Amino acid sequence: MFGPKRRNKVVNVAVVGGGYWGKNILRNLLKIPEVRVLYLCDPYKGVRDEIKHLFPMVQVVEEVEEILADPQVEALAIVTPPSLHYLPAKRALLAGKHVFVEKPLAMSYEEGRELLKLSQKGEKVLFVDETFLYDPALRLLKEKIEEGAIGRVRHVLSERLGMGRIRCDSNVWWNSAPHDLSILRFLLPYKVRSVIAWGNAFIQQGIEDVTMALLEMEGGISAFIHLSWCHPQSTASLTVIGEEGALFYEGRFQKRKVVLYRYKFGEKPKEIIWGIPSPNLIPAQVIEEKTWNDFGQVEPLQASLEAFIGAIEKGLDVPSLGKYSIETLKVLDAGARSLKEGGSKVLV
Known part of the structure; x- marks a missing residue:
């Protein structure tokens, strides 16, 4: 090669x-x-x-x-x-x-x-x-998605929050989003079609320390990424929502875990009264089916x-x-343009 x-x-x-x-x-x-x-x-x-x-x-x-x-x-x-x-x-x-x-x-x-x-x-x-991408916990998550453990993937929520080293040369999007976007690229065989990103600069003028981004992906999948240098609690978590369950991943080294959740839905209402379904609800439960938290001590x-x-x-x-990471950079660049334009939708 x-x-x-x-x-x-x-x-x-x-x-x-x-x-x-x-x-x-x-x-x-x-x-x-x-x-x-x-x-x-x-x-x-x-x-x-x-x-x-x-x-x-x-x-x-x-x-x-x-x-x-x-x-x-x-x-x-x-x-x-x-x-x-x-x-x-x-x-x-x-x-x-x-x-x-x-x-x-x-x-x-x-x-x-x-x-x-x-x-x-x-x-x-x-x-x-x-x-x-070299964390065995994330690789387990990928394996479970590909096995169909949660059915068809519909939505991904990624949160990378906390306080600590705040960059002065670039914002939280350029520093933290590469993690989340590379994880998305690794887990799912679907490209990002568009990005809407917006944020705030509380600590340094013109350098966003909080950003939120909504991504539209191929396959009808949506993703939401929340990043902050101004959050009192630290997390590096990912939740993948499927039609039959969900997978949760915490990526901080000493707190790594993967959790598989299973959904249980009741019957949909069969009657219409006063023009709305009756009863006006669908019973839903979530069951924590399995947790993995032993991934050894080798650092990713x-x-x-x-x-x-x-x-x-x-x-x-x-x-x-580089030939794979360039796709992440393409989405990063689109998100940076959306931020600069005040949250406009930017095609990737």
Whole structure:
């Protein structure tokens, strides 16, 4: 898929960005026997000093040019703020490196398409860190949907709420929606047709910290995504509503679970009195049929990084390659346009 398979047993990797998530990336890369981390690059001295203390085996540099010029470096993990994904990814691909980039792939569909074309031209892996796709809990959810456990899917509700790290370069849509949209793409074989998105900026002017989006999908499916940096309770949950039941997924690592619910409906009314059905109700019950909450202790991030290495070493066709993630970026871009236009319906 990406040219001849490699013979080396170790992939030499450099990490660009040593912030909160960059440290997590570095820590997990160091767990993988097939990986040798040669560098970590960050422009801030305080971050570089911290990395030297925490990971003394990794060489720390200030400028990315030093990494790009080193022929030993085969792959870059780009873990910078969203607005700084495109340029270093482009430079890495032009330098002949494989690229792992934190979500989103880029801040526009056109930029993402350019990166994808560069990776295909150079026969290099372009991989987006859509971490949840490597969570065994989410994979169980997908398996249950495909088995028909809840019948035909009709609606999806996704909520990613809480307070914590609030970005200053980009809004909650660009930071959080990549998770929800990539999960939708992974779970359901239907494309998004249109997006209506709206939001509010309470903390920073012009940078939405709360957004809501209504998605119309193929197959008559609707989806609603609620994102907030201003919510007192944290959740990363997904509810898939089917005609015969529902599946609930909580994605926070220490609270992961999947719940299968079964519906039980009574008879529909058979009489019409005063022009309305009588009795004017249909009895309905929901039964919690089964809960799964034991998914082991391997972090989905480690599984994601192992998939990246597998794509390089073995040409594995993993679910967050650039050729798949570009569809998520297309929907993200449409949602950003809808937000800018005050909630207009934007076709994807």
